[in-house]
Amino acid sequence: MVDLLWWVFASIAIGGAIGTVTRKNPIASLMFLVLAFFALAGIYVLLGAHFIAAVQVIVYAGAILVLFLFVIMLLNLGHDYRSDLRGGAWIVAGFVSAGVIGWAVFRSVTEPDAFVDRGGQQAIEASVRELNAVGAIAQPLFREFVVAFELTSILLLVAIVGAVILAKRRV
Amino acid sequence: MVTQSLVLASILFAVGTAGVVFRRNAIILFLCIELMLNAVNLAFVALSTAIGIEGQVFVFFVMTVAAAEAAVGLAIIISIFRLRETVDMNDFNLLRW
Amino acid sequence: MPEFQPTLLWAVAVLPFAGFLINGIGAFIAPDRKILATVTGPAVVGAAFLIAVVNFLGMRGAELHGPIVETYWQWITVGGLRIDAAFQLDQLSMLMTLIVTGVGFLIHVFSVGYMHADGGYLRYFAYLNLFIFFMLVLVLGSNFPLMFVGWEGVGLCSYLLIGFWFKDREKADAGKKAFIVNRIGDLGFMIAMFMLYANVRSLDFVTVFEQAPVTFAFGGAAVTAITLFLFLGAAGKSAQIPLYVWLPDAMAGPTPVSALIHAATMVTAGVYLVARAAVLFALAPVTAIVVAGTGALTALFAATIGLAQYDIKKVLAYSTVSQLGYMFIGVGVGAWAAGVFHLMTHAFFKALLFLGSGAVIHAMHEAYHHTHRHDDAQDMRNMGGLRRYMPITWATMWLATLAIAGVWPFAGFFSKDEIIWQVGARAVGPFEGWFTAFWIMALVAALLTAFYMTRLMVMTFHGRNRTGEAESHHLREVSPVMWVPLAILAMLSVVGGWINVPEAIAHAPVLGWLPSAEWLHEWLHPITESAEAVAAVNLPAAAEHAPFGGGEVMWAALSFGLAVAVILLAARFVGGRQIRPAAQSAEPRGLMRVLYHKWYVDEIYDAIIIRPVLATSRALARFIDDGIVDGAVNGVGYAARALGWVGSRLQTGQLNSYAFAVVGGVLLLIALVVLR
Secondary structure (H helix, E strand, C coil): HHHHHHHHHHHHHHHHHHHHHCCCCCHHHHHHHHHHHHHHHHHHHHCCCCHHHHHHHHHHHHHHHHHHHHHHHHHCCCCCCCEEEEHHHHHHHHHHHHHHHHHHHHHHHCCCCCCCEEEHHHHHHHHHHHHHHHHHHHHHHCCCCHHHHHHHHHHHHHHHHHHHHHCCCCC | HHHHHHHHHHHHHHHHHHHHHHHEEEHHHHHHHHHHHHHHHHHHHHHHHHHHHHHHHHHHHHHHHHHHHHHHHHHHHHHHHHHHHHHHHHCCCCCCC | CCCCCCCHHHHHHHHHHHHHCCCHHHHCCCCCCCHHHHHHHHHHHHHHHHHHHHHHHHHCCCCCCCCEEEEEEEEEECCCCEEEEEECCCCCHHHHHHHHHHHHHCCCCCCCHHHHCCCCCCHHHHHHHHHHHHHHHHHHHHHHHHHHHHHHHHHHHHHHHHHHCCCHHHHHHHHHHHHHHHHHHHHHHHHHHHHHHHCCCCCEEEHHHHHHHHCCCCCCHHHHHHHHHHHHHHHHHCCCCCCCCCHHHHHCCCCCHHHHHHCCHHHHHHHHHHHHHHHCCCCCCCHHHHHHHHHHHHHHHHHHCCCCEEHHHHHHHHHHHHHHHHHHHHHHHHHHHHHHHHHHHHHHHHHHHHHHHHHHHHHHHHHHHHCCCCCCCCCCCHCCHHCCCCHHHHHHHHHHHHHHHCCCCCCHHHHHHHHHHHHHEEEECHHHHHHHHHHHHHHHHHHHHHHHHHHHHHHCCCCCCCHHHHCCCCCCCCHHHHHHHHHHHHHHHHHHHHHCCCCHCCCCCHHHHHCCEEEHHCCCCHHHHHHHHHHHHHCCCCCCCCCCCCHHHHHHHHHHHHHHHHHHHHHHHHHHHHCCHHHHHCCHHHHHHHHHHHHHHHHHHHHHHHHHHHHHHHHHHHHHHHCCCCCHHHHHHHHHHHHHHHCCCCCCCCCHHHHHHEEEEHHHHHHHCCCC
């Protein structure tokens, strides 16, 4: 059952990805990406990362992509149906790079001892049971990674200020 | 499952790369970059089932940074659009020789 | 007899050099203080002359066993070659030193008067002193390279002095011409030095001349080649065919320069070279014919040109070339002492003739200056009747004319007649045909000499004055500082020949009451004995009679009589002609026109040699310099730019390509890691 679901979500994700890359209409492109994100969220759930799946939907698909949509609408780009694919040699280049990267990563992950199973699944399940899904992430976040956390918040602040300044209309 | 997820992640990453290379529309370029980031997220999550909760924590951070980057990047695109009336990458060529 | 030690030999050369430094520095910092040069210029040369005289008297008193070589320092020591900076004092170099410093001193004194109004006064004396220095290095050097230093140095000074008034383009060009033509001769000298070293492994005079009879086969290819190249050098310096063309142009320089350099000293360097290397020339009979033949041809050729010139200095210039031809006839046939004897007497009377003409030109300039006319002060057609105004100059120049024409008992009679006699007497054996021809040419040239010199004198000093009414009031004799040297030289032209009266004449009636039979011959004997020994072994002895019969006395008397006859005839002929001032004269026609234009030799050289060389240079410059060299350098520049252009294509400004580049790099890294 899990496997079947996984395959379903996987194919939706790939389909969405390809659609993103090949659509002329930016809005269509974006919609396909939303689809892909939803599929990914499903896969996260299947992998046992419930909180992450939720965050993916809420933040990624729901905030970031909506922001993209806002910008597309703002710039009134939704009506341009001309193809913006680069021609000829670039397509070849694109495929070649895709192919080689894909193959390289594939090779590396299918190595027999690509990673060592240190029993992460069990540890996660244990902490989820103990602290429930949010707490399982929150504890390392506020304990071992608290510095990174604080820095991230500063980063967000910088990003907000930067975005406001960059997009301000000169008066 | 882990291995399969990693393979899926690599496929998504490759597709995203291809998109970055041959799309001219700046916003769609961004979308493809987001796709690549997501592929990486998937890889992290997949590995966290083997390694531990740290994978998911890192995904958390990645998402945060992606959000910040998307905001700033879109602000830049808006500014350029104000100047150039277009988001075609071919027209952003002031750094040309 | 005590051993002879030279006294202050180095000072003879160093004093004029010090004069050059003093006058040269003075020319830079205080060019108006003429008194500096008036005192130092002649004084250093006079002092050098006195030292030379002291050494000469010492040499006469002592018995010399060979040349005395004073080494000052080691100049070049390379491998087996050792060349020292050393002076060699022997009879020949002593004689040359006396001539150079003595006549040089008189000319310096004359220059004080001649150049006193010139702005470059100090520079002139600096150059003149430098010239004396180099000439002394040339005659006193004890080895070929040191002599060559002097050789080149006098060439340099000749250039500086000919082009003294360098602001005039023609005069500067004359200086260049002299230097360039000399260079061709210098090449011959250098090649001869190389060959000499290759054969004898030494370049010192003493060593070379001792080894020569042993090392070289008589008439062999090596020694013939060496001597021919040496003669090429001599021909350049002493203005023989085909390298004489610079000397008439050199008259562009101040007249005392012409007197010193182009009459008395520098042009005699070639004769000195042949006399010094006598033993080498004696070993090469082919070269003997070449040398004597060139001399004879030049003597005749130049004399014909001298007949048609109107510029007083040009006549004297061609006369010098002609007389140098006589000297080469002398040393060419093996009469070394005779050639050097004529060198000496020629120095006296030719210097006198040039200085005299300088006095005339000076007076003419003064006259024209007063009336503000710009006629040519050197054109004889503008002169005439000057004897009334310049009696001392007239008298001294007539003495010189009689000397050069070969009238007894003046200097030229003895020296020129001895040469003519020697070439006739030695026309035996393998030389018979050649030397007979040269003898005839020499005789004809002698008659022509008498003719053109008389023409010069008559046109300048006799007849009606053609300078003009107004000017003639301003013509006057020159100041004592100028006519005293003339008088001294006139005296020498009279008595100079008496030091070497030939044996045969010394015992004849009338012709022979003069003292010092063959003194010069004996004096130079140690220099010429090895050459004479070689000749005695390999060649038949000289005959006692000339080709067409008659002994020495007969021919001497005959040429004397002919000379007098020609003088009288010429005086009649030229005196009777109607001569007009230069501005009103027509161009000569016919044969005279060809002679006036110097047989068009300069034009021929221009067409055959100069234009092709210039054209080749231009072609080479365009092809090699512009094309290849500049092409290579520019090509490097273009290549750099092209490379840069290619590199700049990477900067597309397109984000996508940059992204692709990043991807490509990552690809590479992953490939390296994964596929290892």
